[in-house]
Amino acid sequence: MSEIADVLVVGAGPAGASAALAALRQNPEADVRLLDLADFPRDKACGDGIAPHALTELERLGVPRAEITRGHGPIRTLDLRSPAGVRLEAHPHDAMHVIPRTVFDARLVQAARAKGATLVKHRARHLKTHDGYVSVDGEHAGRTLIVADGANSTLRRALDIPRNGDQHLAVAIRGYAPERPTDHVEPTQLITMQDSWPAYAWSFPLADGSGTANIGYGRLRSQLRTRHDATHPGPEAAGRQDLEDELERLLPGQPAEGLRAHHLPLSTWRPHQPDGRVLLVGDAASLVNPLTGEGIFYAVRSGRLAGEAAVSSDDPGRTYREALHAALGRHLRQTTWLANLSRRHHTMDAAMDAARARPETMHRLIDLGLGDGLIPKRMVPRVLAHYARRRLVSRPSSTDPAR
Structure with a gap:
């Protein structure tokens, strides 16, 4: 087994990279290692919307907003359509950006490596706790292990934590298509809602000069017709055709390429963060907003809090749990209440x-x-x-x- 790192992070997406950045910002001399199977850049099924709230968090970690958003212009208009056809044009206080995850995640990994993190290619399958450290597959070890391996987290299952039930799990399908004709002068994010929220279609222009938009549709897994197809396991088996049909119906004239389905474990059901040296962040901790399906902000915020706790506490699990509760506890309670009401x-x-x-x-x-x-x-x-x-x-x- 390799030498024990100060912080071992499994998963180099936004949550994992943010955890590495936070740990190194707290202690620039720390040995921080990122384990991930992928070579970056790599694709990740997502709506690609990056809210200003997430960019502000990254600036706290020393990553300039201009560095992350380079080549993708600001989007200052939201075109919202309610289930009954109510239309609202909104102008948030701060601009949104739409950045493909092939770009966004690679830039965060690059930023973490520039600060001193080591990226190691490895598929994590098992973990074991020891006196004073945690090992992964008998090959890598860290005094604190941060689990950031996503919505279908392998290490979360290794901890005997079940996945979210269908009432607390959304499924979405995403692709890329030419931007839709619009009556807006500036790039605009379109969201068309349905009843039985969360259920909506979106069209988000990349604003990179390519004329391309990220389009998709998602809803609760419990609302999809189950289809048993051994050749398409996972989200694809849970009514993928239903997702494609609704996407085409709600966004006609935008034929999508690169359609991929993915899970969104909603924060209406979250695993308890125990004391100790194993911390769950981002999607692996079911930190996805149940009102919108947004997860990047939660990933960056939870990653930052976990990275700080990992290098500053003898009981990082307890410290991280208390910090997460102080930062998001009331917000998560309100979003859960509103999510139940919105159905x-x-x-x-x-x-x-x-x-x-x-x-x-x-x-x-x-x-x-x-x-x-x-x-x-x-x-x-x-x-x-x-x-x-x-x-x-x-x-x-x-x-x-x-x-």
């Missing part, structure tokens, strides 16, 4: 109505769905009032034969 008919329409009435509400919802935002208590009655009006308008009359 009721008309909820998303009511939220859109409230956002149209007050721009402040729109900005709060954006922060809640893309970062660590909170809903003030004074705002809840407004959304509930719009919800009540929506239900009243849609209620069938006493003479309706379908009642």
Whole structure:
């Protein structure tokens, strides 16, 4: 087995690279190693949307925003369509970017290596805890192990932590297509919503001069028809054709190439982070926003907190758990409550109505769905009032034969 590292990170995606950057920022002399099977750059099925909240986190880790977003222009407009056809054009306080994961992840790995992290090609399968360190496959070891190997985490299974149930697991399909004709002057992100949220289609222009957009569609796994196909295991077996059909219906005229399906373990069900030397971050910790499916911000934030705990505490598990609770606990409780509420008919329409009435509400919802935002208590009655009006308008009359 190789010499014991100070921090061993399995998975070099945004969560793992952020953990490495944070550990080295805390202690530039630390021995930090990133294990990943892939050669970078490599593709990762994703919507490619990078929110400003994630970029701010990366700047805290010493990675300039301009370095990460180079070649991909800002997107300042959101075109939102509710299930009932309510349309809202929103302009967030800060710009979004759409950066393919082949580019984004490789730039983060490069930044981590530039700060002193070592990248090792390895497929992690097993782990074992020892007195004062954790080993992986009997080949690599670290005083702290950070598990960042994604939505289908092998090491999470090795810890006997089950995957999320279908009510807490979304499945999405993603491809690339020519940008859609639009009546907007500037590049615009389109989101077309459906009832039984989270369920929506998206079209996100790369804004790199290629005229290409990342398009996709996703919804809860529990809402898909199960298809048994031994040749297409995983997300593909859970109604892939349903995903493709809905994508084509909601975004007609945008034939996609490179369609890939992927899981999104939602934060409505998260494994408990125990004391000790094994820390779960990002998708491996089921840190995906249940309102939007956004996971990059959570990956970078949890990676930063884990990397800091790994080099500053004798019990990094406890330190990381408490830091994560302080940073995201209230936010995660609110998103869970709103996710459960949003699965009721008309909820998303009511939220859109409230956002149209007050721009402040729109900005709060954006922060809640893309970062660590909170809903003030004074705002809840407004959304509930719009919800009540929506239900009243849609209620069938006493003479309706379908009642």
